[in-house]
Amino acid sequence: MGTTGKRPILRDIAARVGVSETAASFALNGRPGISDETRRRVLEVVEEMGWRPSYAARVLSGARSRTIGMVLTRTAATADSDLFFMRLMTGMQSVLRRAQYGLLIQVAETPEEEVEVYRTWQAERRVDGVVLVDLRADDPRPRAVVDLDLPAVLAGGPDPDALVPSVSIDDTAAMTLVLDHVRELGHRRVAYVCGPQDLLHVQRRVEAFDEAVRHHRLQQGSVLGTDFTSRSAAAATRAVLDDPAPPTAIICDNEVLAVSVVATLRALGRSIPGDVAVISCEDTPVCTAMQPALTALHRDTPGFGADVAAHLLGRLDGEAPADSQEQTPELVVRGSTVPAPA
DSSP: OOOOSHHHHHHHHHHHTTHHHHHHHHHHHHHHSSSSSHHHHHHHHHHHHTOOOOOOHHTTTTOOEEEEEEEOOOOGGGGGOOOOHHHHHHHHHHHHHHHTTTEEEEESSSOOOOHHHHHHHHHHHHOSSSESSOTTTOHHHHHHHHHOOOOEEEEEEOTOOSSOOOOOOOOOHHHHHHHHHHHTTTTEEEEEEEEEETHHHHHHHHHHHHHHHHHTTTTTEEEEOOOOOOHHHHHHHHHHHHHSSOOSEEEEHHHHHHHHHHHHHTTOOOTTTTTTTTEESSOOOHHHHHHHHEEEEOOOOOOOOHHHHHHHHHHHHTTOOOOOEOOOOOOEOTOOOOOOOO
């Protein structure tokens, strides 16, 4: 480029765009006070020049890091249930990339460890904001990010304490859709194999399940909690089949649990869907690869991730958007659900 050092490079950028160095600096640092068109032209020139400001220089100058953080609280045993998060991150990246933002991912084993990550990030000015996932009962994270003055958005919600805005999934409507389907097929004994019930979205699904069981006056509505592992799903399936009147339909929180339920049913001599219908509350390629293919709730997870990222970027730009609600998922009926056996 013929010049070295931050100031000469900034001067080159400003000259090529035809704006002041101050305007070019504001565009690079994500500060208000310039038009969207100017920001776009500056970023285009930066891309053409192949120049990237160093992270250290940005922090020392008081600029934004232009990075969003997300911590997944997971153990090695539950790492196989994260396809949802891969799709979520893909959607987030589609928005962040256009805004010249990066996504920083870290794994923690407990919510308390996750809070420590936020403290470190904020102290180092590593991220401009964070996305919270898997809100729990008495969760310390919303209060922690507020106390840290760290902008945040909850992916899935809402936050019962209204500390952090959210982009929500209508878990109640989703579960009602599933129960309506199995009831229409004549199933009166239904089991729900769910995730940990300290997760608020699981609590909402369980409440919706119980309400639908009462509303439809089903004979049986069993709830069996798991830790989202295949082993716990297999144990839950064996337990519910020991009932004198076992269920003719089993609803599973995700495709990992559903695959384990199907395998256990077959190992115990049950056919799917002849003896037991199986439904997954998450639709992934695994569901269509199964034989028979699994009936599942299909949602636009990448689109949901894009909404989450846009919501957080809006907060960083000084907007105060209200909580937004995702549309109810569509139930895709496949070969794993048929009318109940006589």
